[in-house]
Amino acid sequence: MFNSRRGALLAAVCVAGLGCAAPAFAETLAEAIALAYDSNPTLQAQRASQRALDESYVQARTGYRPTLSASVQGNYEENRTPGGRLVNGVRVFGPIEGNSGSAGFTLSQPLYTGGRTAAAVSAAEADILTGRENLRRVESQVLANVITAYVDTRRDIEALRIRQENVRVLERQLEESKARFDVGEITRTDVAQSEARLAAAQFQLSQAQSQLAISRANYAAVVGQNPGDLAPEPSLGALLPTDVAQAFDAAETSSPQIRGAEYAQQASRARLAGARAERMPSLALRGTVGWNGQADPLETEDYARNIQGSAVLTVPLFTGGLTNSRVRAQIERNNADRIGVETARRTVLQGLTQSWSQLIAARANIGSSDEQVRAARIAAEGTRQEQQVGLRTTLDVLNAEQELRAAELAQVSARRDEYVAATNVLAQMGRLEAPNLTPAVTRYDPKTNFSKLRFTWGWVPWEEPIAIVDGVLTPKPAEKPMEAAPTAPK
Known part of the structure; x- marks a missing residue:
């Protein structure tokens, strides 16, 4: 596994323009998202954690179900009396030995737990809802990383092309400067200026190659494969408000974030109800059947059988203040979670405001950079033509060429920044989900696993009426409806 990953990273370095052949396949953003959605290890681990969290619901409902236990016991006894003992008037020395054995079964069925089990079930359900929102949050983070890696790679590919074109133009400019110097039209200073600009451009080209290798490695890490010939990313306008x-x-x-905080508050409210339920009585049925007799020699037909049934009502009377302390603690935890909802709301509001402002600024920057590139191209071409008739110097041409390349790089970065800002807006809104971006992908539904656990091994039909009675006074978690987000065009 390590060797394959290392090979992938080496391939990412090679195809950055350092002498190796690039893969000959095209790739779209939808394909990259679908691949990461199915195979990203961070997302896979979070899904596994959610499936483990689903089991807490089953574990909580066992409080309604019967328990059956078996026990087997063997006893050996030896008594020694100093000075012996009298048996029929005769003093006998030595130990008295004896043994016994017993076996039995105990069956216990809760009838009413005072709301303790109902509170545990409600808390588990709220925890599962919180976990689903955490899964959505992780999915959003992973998809944001995929999109960022995708547009970063496309930006750096374009930046490398611009740097390569810059080197080619400056190489021609140097050759022209040398030819004009040879015929005495310009001085050695003009040639030196061309040489200096070419050396700087070659260094910038090496930097662009290195940056592309880094972006490709980031892409391979989050998507799971090296990028090929990346197609232009689709518009996100249909998803944006x-x-x-x-x-x-x-x-x-x-x-x-907001939905998860609200479910966490519901979970702590259920645990508060569970702490208060500790003051309530509980009722259970208990039955035992057992056998006992001599273990050695074992004669099972001589064993006595004992059958016992009982109804056990337990009423807490005094716990030294433990129950009241637990109730107060749960009250404060619920207060903290309730405040956490407002904290999450303000955090999302802040993040959404920042992302929206960045989106507006990036869109304005795109228009400015497009106009800058248009004007810089005209200026660079005019400067070259004016140099031919002696109206411009070599330095003027070099400066115009440098301004054009800077404008082209700014244009590429502006488009990348606009797309990333739009992605961040969608993430803050809760719309950055794979099915919204790629309708063809099969959505992972965590409810599918949970529905399988509703009736598992250990379920008994009478737990349902017991649960209804036990949960009369227990708050139930409520799943919030969520808006139906539009999908991006194919």
Whole structure:
């Protein structure tokens, strides 16, 4: 595994323009998202953690179910009396030995737990809902990383092309400068200026190659394969709201941070009900059947059988203040979780405001950079033509060429920044999900695993009416509805 990953990273370095052949296959952003959605280890681990969390619901419901235990016991006894003992008037020395054996079964069925089990079940359900929102949050982070790695790689590929073109132009400029110097049209200073600019451009080209290798390695780490010939990324306009007010409304209902905090508050409220239930009585039925007799020699037909049935009512009377302390602690934990909802809401509001502002600024920057590139191209071409008739110097041409390359690089970065800002807006809103970005992908539904656990080994039909009675006074978690997000065009 390590060797294969190391080979992938080496391949990422090679195809950055350092002498190795690039793979001959194209790739779209939708394909990259689908691959990461199915195979990213961070996302796979979070799904496994969610499936483990689903088991807490089964474990909590065992409080309604009967328990059966078996026990086997063997005893050996030896008594020694100093000075012996009298048996029928005769003093006898030596130990008295004896042995016995017993076996039995005990069956216990809770009838009413005072709401303890109902509270545990409600808390488990709320924890599972919280876990699902954490899974959505991790999925959003992974997809944001995929998109960022994708557009970073495309930006750096384009930047490398610009740097390569710059080197080629400056090489021609140097050759032209040397030819004009040979015929006495320019001085040695003009040649030196061309040489200096070419050396700087070659260094910038090496930097661009290195940056592309880094971006390709980041892509391979998050997607699971090296990038090929990446296609232009599709527009996210269909998923974005028309104004920031709509973004705030969508985040209020769909943000995994806010929804997760609300479910965490519901879980602590259920645990508070469980702490209060410790003051309530509990009722259970208990039955035992056992056999006992001599173990050695073993004569099972001589064993006595004992059958006992009982109804056990347990009423807590005094716990030294333990129950009251637990109730107070749960009250404060619930207060903290309730405050945490507002904290999450403000955090999302802050992040969404920042991302939206960055999106607006990036869109404005795209327009400015496009105009800058257009003007710089005209200026660079005019400067070269004016140099031919002696109206411009070599330095003027070199400066115009440098400004054009800087404008082209700024244009590439502006488009990348706009796409990343749009991605961050969707993440804050809770819309950055694989099915929204790639409708063809099969959604991973955590409810599928949970539904399989509703009736598992150990379930008994009478636990349902017991659960209804036990949960009369226990708050139930409520799953919030979530907006139906639009999907990106194919």
